[in-house]
Amino acid sequence: MGRIPCCEKDNVKRGQWTPEEDNKLASYIAQHGTRNWRLIPKNAGLQRCGKSCRLRWTNYLRPDLKHGQFSDAEEHIIVKFHSVLGNRWSLIAAQLPGRTDNDVKNYWNTKLKKKLSGMGIDPVTHKPFSHLMAEITTTLNPPQVSHLAEAALGCFKDEMLHLLTKKRVDLNQINFSSPNPNHNNPNNFNQTVDNEAGKMKLDGLENGNGIMKLWDMGNGFSYGSSSSSFGNDERNEGSASPAVAAWRGHGGIRTSVAETAAAEEEERRKLKGEVMDQEEIGSEGGRGDGTMMMRKHHDQHQQHAFSVDDNDLWDLQADDLINHMV
DNA sequence: AACGGGTGCAACCGCGAATCC
DNA sequence: GGGATTCGCGGTTGCACCCGT
Known part of the structure; x- marks a missing residue:
């Protein structure tokens, strides 16, 4: 066998x-x-x-391969697309001409993951660790919360210390009472994580036009400055997959091999244009596929969603981000 | 100088999808 | 239509190199 x-x-x-x-x-x-x-x-x-x-x-x-260091723009593209696509390295790599899925994967695993963690952002969900902690408190029973928080603090110790020492997030201001109305009612504390996940799924799918729903932690945290965020603004709640599914349902990512290489190249060219020359995109005509949707979606938010220049967090030195221990 | 741990990257593995026959 | 074959992807591993002790 x-x-x-x-x-x-x-x-x-x-x-x-x-x-x-x-x-x-x-x-x-x-x-x-x-x-x-x-x-x-x-x-x-x-x-x-x-x-x-x-x-x-x-x-x-x-x-046609590009060897050598990833540029800042490429880093941004990887993080941005990863926040939407998850570990779909080939799709992410398709947005980076000359880079392979292996390149992107290695770069993510060796550099970007740590960089995001150092910024206090969970590289899997692209949410701040503090937000995840808040989510835990709203979805679990108090005894579970304390056990889980204890475990999580062990796992995220460095990240939490980073948050505290860098004062990126003022823990006093985190609203642990959460927007979840059930939270204040002990009888409703039995709401399960599954239920919450199911709700998130529906939120993502029913959000209209298949566009990912903006998560909102309510304390003003963003990847970058207040007028910019590092990832996509319309962030999926929880795992990327439901939103990706929704996106695909609207003709999202091309995966069929029946798609011609020319079409893929065209798409790549356009996406490349989107990132490299954002100013010129607004006047371009529409497309029926998901790429255009992403582009449209991006167009609507490009002024603040993907600005390299005003992203102060991203420009922190690696040492500053990770070696936070005093 | 030697050693050990960390890091980055190339290559491999196993699985599912696509295609062939 | 279905089994066999091939391809592509994502996760993992192995190893060379670097750096601190």
């Missing part, structure tokens, strides 16, 4: 690629293209499995 291996492991070389192997693969693909990955290593005279060849080509050898 078990899965059939993609290739005979015995005769296959693994590990780092040598320059000679790179040359063989690149020159073969230049001549014959990437039609059948299983045959490519055989025909190119490589003792590699097709999967390994495909990975090497797509992540490293492709001539």
Whole structure:
């Protein structure tokens, strides 16, 4: 039983690629293209499995790849799209010409995740940790809250300390009584997390036009200055997936391979234009697909949703963000 | 200088989706 | 229509390099 291996492991070389192997693969693909990955290593005279060849080509050898540091603009795009798409690295990478999903994934895991945590933002939900704590207190019974808070404080100790030392969020001003009307009624404390999640889901889906609902923590926290936020303003409540589903339901992300490469390139070009040249976008005609929706959605908020210049938090030095311990 | 821990990145693995036959 | 094959994706691992002690 078990899965059939993609290739005979015995005769296959693994590990780092040598320059000679790179040359063989690149020159073969230049001549014959990437039609059948299983045959490519055989025909190119490589003792590699097709999967390994495909990975090497797509992540490293492709001539259109961009190597080197990610720019600030690219960082912003990654965080912005991650807040909407979650860990859909290939989709995020598609917004960054010359970057691969592996690049984006690695960059997220090694740099951006820590950077966001250092800013007191949960990299999974893109919400401030303080907001998550407030959510916990509104959805769980008091005994559960105390246990969970204890555990969470252990997990988020650094982030909480950061918040305290940097005074990004004044804990005295956090409204732990929350907007949830049930909170003040002990009889309603049994509302489960599932119920809350279900409500969030509905909020996201029923928000009209499939646009993600703005979460509002009520204490004025934002990724950046008061007039700007680092992520998308219309943030999904909880996990990104319901909103993404809603978005897709309105013709959102293209995933079908039937979509032509030209269409994808067009989309990429437009999205690139959106980010690189925001001023010029407003006059552009509409599109029926989700990309346009995202673009429209973005257009409506670009003045404050994605401004690099006025984002003081983002410009903090990494040391300032993470090494908060005195 | 040696060592150990942290970091970044390339590569691998396993699964589901898409395509082929 | 359905099984086999191939592809693409996201998560994980391994290793080289860096830096502090």
